[in-house]
Amino acid sequence: MPTVNSVRRNDGEDPVTMLTAYDAPTAEVVDEAGVDVILVGDSVGNAKLGYDTTLPVTVDEIASTTGAVARATEDAVVVADMPFLSFGADEAESVQNAGRMLKEEDADAVKLECGPHTVDLTRKLTDLGIPVMAHLGLTPQHVNQLGGYFRQGTDQDAAQKMLDLARQHEDAGAFSLVLEHVPANVAADITDAIDIPTIGIGAGPDTDGQVLVVSDVLGLSERSPPFSKQFGDLKGEMEDAVGDYVDAVESGEFPADEHSHVEDDVDDLY
Ligand code: KIV
Numbered sequence: 103m104p105t106v107n108s109v110r111r112n113d114g115e116d117p118v119t120m121l122t123a124y125d126a127p128t129a130e131v132v133d134e135a136g137v138d139v140i141l142v143g144d145s146v147g148n149a150k151l152g153y154d155t156t157l158p159v160t161v162d163e164i165a166s167t168t169g170a171v172a173r174a175t176e177d178a179v180v181v182a183d184m185p186f187l188s189f190g191a192d193e194a195e196s197v198q199n200a201g202r203m204l205k206e207e208d209a210d211a212v213k214l215e216c217g218p219h220t221v222d223l224t225r226k227l228t229d230l231g232i233p234v235m236a237h238l239g240l241t242p243q244h245v246n247q248l249g250g251y252f253r254q255g256t257d258q259d260a261a262q263k264m265l266d267l268a269r270q271h272e273d274a275g276a277f278s279l280v281l282e283h284v285p286a287n288v289a290a291d292i293t294d295a296i297d298i299p300t301i302g303i304g305a306g307p308d309t310d311g312q313v314l315v316v317s318d319v320l321g322l323s324e325r326s327p328p329f330s331k332q333f334g335d336l337k338g339e340m341e342d343a344v345g346d347y348v349d350a351v352e353s354g355e356f357p358a359d360e361h362s363h364v365e366d367d368v369d370d371l372y
């Protein structure tokens with residue numbers, strides 16, 4: 103069974119598999135498939151809540167989503183993604199918000215979009231018993247700073263700064279590091295330079311693990327980034343099922359006899 107410590111020890115031989123989930127039934131499928139880490143991403147903002155960016159996502163939204171995912175997960179490590187401005191400004195408030203995910207929602211760890219402002223916080227949370235997954239490269243909570251969702255670490259100076267931050271977060275106690283939308287060679291260099299596993303998204307094949315947004319994998323997303331891969335067509339299946347339902351009601355085909363005289367108790371459903 104994967105744990106924060108087994109993830110920390112992963113050297114890429116048997117890659118870390120990570121997917122997001124935002125609800126109990128999806129978490130159950132992801133967990134039963136043997137995924138090591140389930141991320142309750144702030145991508146819930148785009149994937150489920152109808153926001154254009156992750157910025158409006160609240161601590162309450164991540165908390166209730168984390169609770170749903172954790173209740174349905176038996177084996178995987180559950181990581182709650184700390185939303186924009188819920189951490190990094192005031193230390194006590196950051197600890198409170200991150201601690202809530204473990205104390206009240208049964209997460210195993212939190213993820214922070216990192217920068218120079220999260221090094222001390224990573225140490226503080228780790229010391230308190232809140233494991234931290236770091237995240238460098240494209241950090242979508244900085245979209246207004248970055249001017250868009252651009253690849254990061256594309257020149258030597260930026261790549262060096264990313265490597266320095268990776269080392270600092272490892273030293274501060276982070277148990278793993280997400281690298282998003284960075285050149286494959288930069289991700290490979292960082293992977294070589296640190297002992298904790300790197301988990302890539304749009305970061306090439308040489309990280310110690312991979313993560314994708316589950317809605318992109320399932321084919322449920324309105325838009326998905328070019329570095330993701332669609333492995334299913336859930337949206338197509340939903341369109342078919344809902345269309346068939348509408349047709350069946352309109353034609354009088356549903357409800358049929360067997361749905362119309364149900365005398366059995368349905369108590370055992372609840
Ligand atoms: O919110 C999210 O889904 C993420 C992953 C893309 C790493 O942060």
Ligand code: NA
Pocket residue numbers: 143144145156183
């Ligand atoms: Na995120």
